[in-house]
Amino acid sequence: MKEFIYETMYILRPDIGEERTDAEIDKYRNILLENGAEDLDVQHRGKRRLAYDILKHRDGVYVQMNYKAPGASIAVMEKAMKFSDDVLRYLTIKQPVQQPDADDEDGDEEE
Structure with missing residues (x-):
């Protein structure tokens, strides 16, 4: 199973106040x-x-937000954002995790 790093950027309404903004986050x-x-x-x-x-x-x-997560968790979060009146827009992108090369695992570097 491939692991992915996700980044979600979302925009909240500016008129909800600091306390409610923190609660949404x-x-x-x-x-x-x-x-x-x-x-x-x-x-x-x-x-x-x-x-x-x-x-x-x-x-x-x-x-x-930057995180590692299974894809199903993103669906749950985005569904909550979709039905929230406080979220104006959201976008999630994924990037593959960089796997170390098999040759570099022992930490020895060639000189």
Whole structure:
């Protein structure tokens, strides 16, 4: 089974307040952890200007998460985001994990 590293970027409504923003971030973080995510790194990027208006909002609160997880956990998280009124947009991308070469496993380097 191949392992993947995922990155999810999502944008929250700017008018929900700091306390509710933190609650939303914790909600999606916990969904991933409950569904098998590892090495979860959450970065609250703060409020930024959007490239174009989304649902009449000019600004949004950007959040980035990097993690290893099974694909099923992403589906659960994205379904929760889809039905949330506080999430304006979300995007998840995956990248294959770099596997070390069989020759380099013993740590000896050729000179």
